[in-house]
Amino acid sequence: MGGDKAPAEVIAGIRRYLDQTEDPSLLHLFGNSEVIEPLLEQQNIPSDRIQHHATTEVIGMHEHPTRALKEKPNSSLAIGFRSLAAGDIDAFLSAGNTGAMLVGSLFSIQPLEGVIRPTMGTIMPKLSGGTGLILDVGLNADCKPEHLNQFAVMGSVYARHILGIEHPKVGLLNVGEEEGKGNLLAQATYPLLRDNTSIHFIGNIEGRDLMSDKADVMVCEGFTGNIILKMAESLYDMAQHQDIQHPFLNRFHFENYGGTPVLGVRKPVIVGHGISGSLAFCNMIRLADQMLQTDILGKMATELSR
Amino acid sequence: MGGDKAPAEVIAGIRRYLDQTEDPSLLHLFGNSEVIEPLLEQQNIPSDRIQHHATTEVIGMHEHPTRALKEKPNSSLAIGFRSLAAGDIDAFLSAGNTGAMLVGSLFSIQPLEGVIRPTMGTIMPKLSGGTGLILDVGLNADCKPEHLNQFAVMGSVYARHILGIEHPKVGLLNVGEEEGKGNLLAQATYPLLRDNTSIHFIGNIEGRDLMSDKADVMVCEGFTGNIILKMAESLYDMAQHQDIQHPFLNRFHFENYGGTPVLGVRKPVIVGHGISGSLAFCNMIRLADQMLQTDILGKMATELSR
Numbered sequence: 110m111g112g113d114k115a116p117a118e119v120i121a122g123i124r125r126y127l128d129q130t131e132d133p134s135l136l137h138l139f140g141n142s143e144v145i146e147p148l149l150e151q152q153n154i155p156s157d158r159i160q161h162h163a164t165t166e167v168i169g170m171h172e173h174p175t176r177a178l179k180e181k182p183n184s185s186l187a188i189g190f191r192s193l194a195a196g197d198i199d200a201f202l203s204a205g206n207t208g209a210m211l212v213g214s215l216f217s218i219q220p221l222e223g224v225i226r227p228t229m230g231t232i233m234p235k236l237s238g239g240t241g242l243i244l245d246v247g248l249n250a251d252c253k254p255e256h257l258n259q260f261a262v263m264g265s266v267y268a269r270h271i272l273g274i275e276h277p278k279v280g281l282l283n284v285g286e287e288e289g290k291g292n293l294l295a296q297a298t299y300p301l302l303r304d305n306t307s308i309h310f311i312g313n314i315e316g317r318d319l320m321s322d323k324a325d326v327m328v329c330e331g332f333t334g335n336i337i338l339k340m341a342e343s344l345y346d347m348a349q350h351q352d353i354q355h356p357f358l359n360r361f362h363f364e365n366y367g368g369t370p371v372l373g374v375r376k377p378v379i380v381g382h383g384i385s386g387s388l389a390f391c392n393m394i395r396l397a398d399q400m401l402q403t404d405i406l407g408k409m410a411t412e413l414s415r
Numbered sequence: 416m417g418g419d420k421a422p423a424e425v426i427a428g429i430r431r432y433l434d435q436t437e438d439p440s441l442l443h444l445f446g447n448s449e450v451i452e453p454l455l456e457q458q459n460i461p462s463d464r465i466q467h468h469a470t471t472e473v474i475g476m477h478e479h480p481t482r483a484l485k486e487k488p489n490s491s492l493a494i495g496f497r498s499l500a501a502g503d504i505d506a507f508l509s510a511g512n513t514g515a516m517l518v519g520s521l522f523s524i525q526p527l528e529g530v531i532r533p534t535m536g537t538i539m540p541k542l543s544g545g546t547g548l549i550l551d552v553g554l555n556a557d558c559k560p561e562h563l564n565q566f567a568v569m570g571s572v573y574a575r576h577i578l579g580i581e582h583p584k585v586g587l588l589n590v591g592e593e594e595g596k597g598n599l600l601a602q603a604t605y606p607l608l609r610d611n612t613s614i615h616f617i618g619n620i621e622g623r624d625l626m627s628d629k630a631d632v633m634v635c636e637g638f639t640g641n642i643i644l645k646m647a648e649s650l651y652d653m654a655q656h657q658d659i660q661h662p663f664l665n666r667f668h669f670e671n672y673g674g675t676p677v678l679g680v681r682k683p684v685i686v687g688h689g690i691s692g693s694l695a696f697c698n699m700i701r702l703a704d705q706m707l708q709t710d711i712l713g714k715m716a717t718e719l720s721r
Contacts, residue, residue, distance in 0.1 A: 236656050247590055250598035284553055284641040292556035292638040316645030320653060332598040333639045335590040339622030340646060347626060347663070350542050357657045 110140050110167045110185040111205015113384050119204075120148040122390025127158060129391065134398055137198045139164050139185035164188050170383055174208030186210070190217035193376050200397035202368055204381030204389070211248060214371040214378040221406060223413040226256045227373035229380065230264055231338050232272070233327065234360035236320050242268050243282075243319070243327040247335035248371070254298040257281070257328050258305060262412050263372045264326035265308045270403040271396070272325070280314035280324025282333065288312070294330060302328070307412045367392025370400065372409070377401060416446050416473045416491040417511015419690050425510075426454040428696025433464060435697065440704055443504045445470050445491035470494050476689055480514030492516070496523035499682050506703035508674060510687030510695070517554060520677040520684040527712060529719040532562045533679035535686065536570055537644050538578070539633065540666035542626050548574050549588075549625070549633040553641035554677070560604040563587070563634050564611060568718050569678045570632040571614045576709040577702070578631075586620035586630025588639065594618070600636060608634070613718050673698025676706065678715070683707060 110116055119140075127133055135158065138145060142163045149159065166184040168177040178187050186205050190213040193201040203210055211229070220227055230244030244260050245252065261279045268277035281302055283291040288299055290313060302310040314324045319337065329337075341361055348358040367389045368381035377400040379393050400406070416422055425446075433439055441464065444451060448469045455465065472490040474483040484493050492511050496519040499507040509516055517535070526533055536550030550566050551558065567585045574583035587608055589597040594605055596619060608616040620630045625643065635643075647667055654664040673695045674687035683706040685699050706712070 236653060250590055250601075282642060284556055284638055292636070295556075295638070316642035316647075317649040317652070319646055320649060329642075330598070332590055332601070333642055336588060336622035336635075336639055337642065337646065340625055340643065341622075343623040343626060344650075346623070347542060351661060351663045353659060353661050353664075355657060355659050357653070358659075 110164065111203040112381060113170070113204075114386055115204060116140050116144055117148055118385065118387045119390050120145070120152050120154065121387035122394065123154055123159070124152040125387055125391035126394045127154070130395070130398075133158065134394075135160060136394070137162060137192065139189045139192075141165065141167070141185075162188060162192070168206050168209050170206055172206060172209070174206060174212040177206065178209055178212060186213060189213075193378070194218060199401055200377035200379070202379035202381060202393045202397055204368070204383060204385040207380055207383070210378065210380045211371065214374050218374040218376050218378065221373050221375055221410045221413065223410065224263075224373040225259060226252070227371055228256075228260045228263060228331075229369055229371050230260075230267065231341075231363070231369050232366060233319055233341065234357065235322055236357070237322050239274075239322060239325075240272055241319075241325050241327060242272060242277075243329070243334055243337060244372070245329065245331035245334050246338040246369070247331045249331040250335075251332070252294065252330035254294065254301050257294070257298045257330065258301040259373070259413060261302055261305065261308050261310070261326060261328045263409050264328065266405060266409045266412055267370070267372060268325050270405050270408060271399060274325045276309055277325040278311045278323070279308045279326045279328060280311055280318065282327050282329035283313035283315065286313050286315065298328075307415050364389050365392075367396055370396065375406060377406065416470070417509040418687060419476070419510075420692055421510060422446050422451055423454055424691065424693045425696050426451070426458050426460065427693035428700065429460055429465070430458040431693055431697035432700045433460070436701070436704075439464065440700075441466060442700070443468060443498065445495045445498070447471065447473070447491075468494060468498070474512050474515050476512055478512060478515070480512060480518040483512065484515055484518055492519060495519075499684070500524060505707055506683035506685070508685035508687060508699045508703055510674070510689060510691040513686055513689070516684065516686045517677065520680050524680045524682050524684065527679050527681055527716045527719065529716065530569075530679040531565060532558070533677055534562075534566045534569060534637075535675055535677055536566075536573065537669070537675050538672060539625055539647065540663065541628055542663070543628050545580075545628060545631075546578055547625075547631050547633060548578060548583075549635070549640055549643060550678070551635065551637035551640050552644040552675070553637045555637040556641075557638070558600065558636035560600065560607050563600070563604045563636065564607040565679070565719060567608055567611065567614050567616070567632060567634045569715050570634065572711060572715045572718055573676070573678060574631050576711050576714060577705060580631050582615055583631040584617045584629070585614045585632045585634060586617055586624065588633050588635035589619035589621065592619050592621065604634075613721055670695050671698075673702050676702065681712065683712065
C-alpha cells in the first residue's frame with residue numbers, strides 16, 4: 110500500500126517481474142483486499158505465484174514513523190515487518206513511508222552480528238558508464254569513525270556481489286586529498302580505513318570525484334551523504350526543467366533503479382522511492398532476490414567478524 | 416604570481432578591468448619584475464594606474480601554507496598580506512595557493528569585531544536564473560551552532576549588498592524539512608537561526624533545494640559545503656565530458672565568477688580559483704572594489720553587534 114502510485118504500480122511491477130524471471134520466488138503481498146484483488150485479476154497474476162495477506166490499515170507518507178507503526182498494527186507495513194521477523198517471508202520491500210521503513214528495519218529485525226549501526230547507501234552514476242555506491246545517505250546523521258569503517262566493509266561486499274565490481278575501491282569522502290585533511294570525523298576515520306584489510310582503501314576523495322572512477326564505494330556520514338543524494342536526484346529534475354535531454358542525466362532518475370537496501374540488518378529490507386513505478390518495483394523484487402541468492406548478509410557478517 | 420595562468424592572465428585581467436571601469440582604483444601589483452614588466456608593456460597598462468611592488472619569491476600551488484608563508488617572506492603572497500595589514504592597500508586578491516591565502520587572511524588580518532570564525536562562501540546558480548550563496552565551503556570543517564548563526568548574518572549582508580538580493584531568505588541545509596531533523600549540529604542551530612532577528616530564516620532546506628529559489632543564503636558547516644561546492648564545480652566538467660551544451664550548465668564554470676571572498680576579516684581578501692583567467696581576475700578586482708564601495712565589512716560588523 111506504500112508509495113504514491115501504490116498499489117496499481119506494485120501489481121504492475123509484479124507482472125514485469127514474472128514476465129522477466131524464470132522460476133520466480135513466491136511473492137507475498139500485504140494490502141487491502143478490495144483494492145488488491147481486482148488489480149491482481151486485471152494484471153493476470155497467477156494465484157500460485159502470489160500469497161495475499163489482507164491488511165486493513167495504511168500508513169500515510171507523512172505520518173510520524175514510530176507512532177504510525179505502533180498505532181496501526183494492521184497496516185501493510187507493520188504486518189510486513191512482523192512477517193519478516195517471524196520468518197514467514199525472507200525479504201521485505203515497500204515504497205511507503207521511508208521513516209517507518211527505517212524504524213521497522215532497526216527495531217523489528219536485529220542488526221547483523223557485530224554491526225554497530227545499520228546503514229543505507231545509494232548508487233551513484235559514473236561518467237565512465239559504471240556505477241558507484243555512496244553510504245551512509247541518511248540513516249545515521251551523526252557518526253563515529255568505527256561506523257564509517259563498517260560502512261566501508263558492508264559497501265564493499267555490496268559492490269562486489271550486487272554491483273559486480275570485483276575489487277571495489279573504497280574512498281573516504283573528504284575536503285582534500287591528503288591524509289590529515291578534513292573534519293575531526295574524517296581525520297579519525299582515515300587510519301581505520303587505511304589499516305582495514307577487508308577493504309581496498311584508496312584514500313580521500315572529494316566532491317568532484319563522486320562521478321569519476323576514483324572510488325567505487327564512497328564513505329561518509331549520513332548528513333553529507335543525504336545532501337549529496339538529494340542534490341544528485343535534483344540533477345534529473347534540473348535536466349527536465351532546463352529541457353536538457355541526455356542519457357547521462359537520465360541516470361539520475363533514481364526511481365528507475367528500484368530501492369535502496371538497508372545494510373547491516375539480518376534480513377534484506379529494501380526502501381523504495383515514494384514515486385516508484387512498475388519498473389522500480391520490479392527492480393526491487395529482483396534486488397531482494399539477488400541479495401538472498403548471493404547470501405550477501407552472511408558474507409557481510411563474515412567480513413565484519415574478520 | 417599566483418594561479419596556474421599567472422602572471423600573464425593577471426595582467427590581461429587588469430587590462431579588461433581598466434577597459435570596463437570608469438575612474439578605476441589604483442592597482443598594486445606584487446610580482447617578479449622580470450616577468451611582470453614586459454607583460455605590463457605588452458598590455459599597454461598606463462603607469463599611473465598601477466603600482467608595482469617587486470617580489471623575488473613565489474609560493475607554489477602545492478606548498479604547505481603555513482610553512483611557505485614563513486619561509487618565503489619575499490613572495491608576492493607574503494608581501495601582499497603585509498601590505499594589507501599595514502594599510503598600504505585596502506583589499507587583496509590572488510589565485511595562488513588557497514591554503515596560504517586562508518592562513519594569511521586569518522593570521523595577517525584580524526577578524527571583524529565579534530566574529531568567532533571567518534568564513535568563505537560560494538555562489539550557487541539557481542534554476543530561475545538567480546544566484547544564491549552557500550557558506551561555509553571549507554574554511555571551517557567543524558562548526559558549532561553559533562558559528563553557523565554568524566555565517567547566516569554575514570551571508571545575508573553579502574547577498575543584500577553584493578548579490579543585490581534585497582531580502583535574502585536564509586535556509587539551514589539539512590536532511591529534512593521539519594524542525595528537529597538533522598544531525599546534532601543542525602538540530603542545535605535551528606533555534607538560533609529562528610530567533611535571530613538580523614536574518615530572514617525560512618527553515619530547513621535539503622540537497623534538492625540548492626538550485627531552487629527556496630533560500631538565497633544556504634548555511635552549513637564547511638565539510639558538507641566544500642563537498643557540495645566541488646560537486647557543483649564538477650557539473651561543468653561533466654557537461655564537457657558528456658558533450659552537453661547548455662547555458663545553465665555553463666553557469667557551473669566557477670572560474671568565470673572571479674574569486675570567493677573571505678568573510679569576517681577586517682579587510683576584503685578574495686581567493687581566486689587556481690585556473691583563473693583574465694575574466695576571473697577582472698571580476699575579482701571589481702568584487703574587491705564593490706566590497707570597499709559598499710563598506711560591506713562595516714555593515715557586517717554592525718549586524719553582528721545587534
